[in-house]
Amino acid sequence: MAGVQMIIMINKKEGTTDLEFYKYWNEVHGPMFLDKVPLARKYISKYEQYHMNGAERSEIVKQMADAGSVSVDRCDGVSVLSADSLEDLQKVLTSKEFLETVNPDNHVYAGQITSVLLSEGEKVLMYERDADAAATGPR
Numbered sequence: 001m002a003g004v005q006m007i008i009m010i011n012k013k014e015g016t017t018d019l020e021f022y023k024y025w026n027e028v029h030g031p032m033f034l035d036k037v038p039l040a041r042k043y044i045s046k047y048e049q050y051h052m053n054g055a056e057r058s059e060i061v062k063q064m065a066d067a068g069s070v071s072v073d074r075c076d077g078v079s080v081l082s083a084d085s086l087e088d089l090q091k092v093l094t095s096k097e098f099l100e101t102v103n104p105d106n107h108v109y110a111g112q113i114t115s116v117l118l119s120e121g122e123k124v125l126m127y128e129r130d131a132d133a134a135a136t137g138p139r
Contacts, residue, residue: 003084005118006093009075011111021076022051024109032105037097043088050078075114086119 012021030049034040040047052075061074083089092098106113 003120004082004086004089006079006081006083006089006115007118008079008081008113008115010077010079010113011074012076013107013109013111016109018053018076021109022053025049025077026051029102029105029109033098033102036101037092037095039092039095039097043092044081044083046080046082048080048082050080052077086117089117 010025012018026049030047034047081089081092083092
């Protein structure tokens with residue numbers, strides 16, 4: 001994992017269909033970020049989109065919420081931006097190109113956007129299955 005990750009939860013703009021939202025985000029907004037912000041390819045080590053559609057996922061989330069095990073906020077998609085450092089991420093997100101091109105484009109396809117910043121230095125690893133266990137399965 002990179003030094004920092006920004007997790008961005010995105011809700012589609014009201015009146016936008018799932019298909020319109022995912023198509024625009026994947027085919028227009030994502031490429032815009034990579035192509036119009038020169039610092040993105042220099043300082044972002046990984047850019048991921050999670051398209052949160054699907055009845056199966058919705059049913060699992062509903063069951064978890066109904067059981068009271070978690071409070072689940074609905075979101076239509078999640079972006080993960082990974083960078084080697086907070087400074088690298090800041091260079092991208094405060095660049096003129098990002099602020100003048102990509103940031104305003106959020107309003108074209110997205111409604112509420114919420115983000116959280118994760119730092120490798122703040123992580124407390126509680127469990128990690130080793131490669132041997134993953135290959136052989138549970139014991």
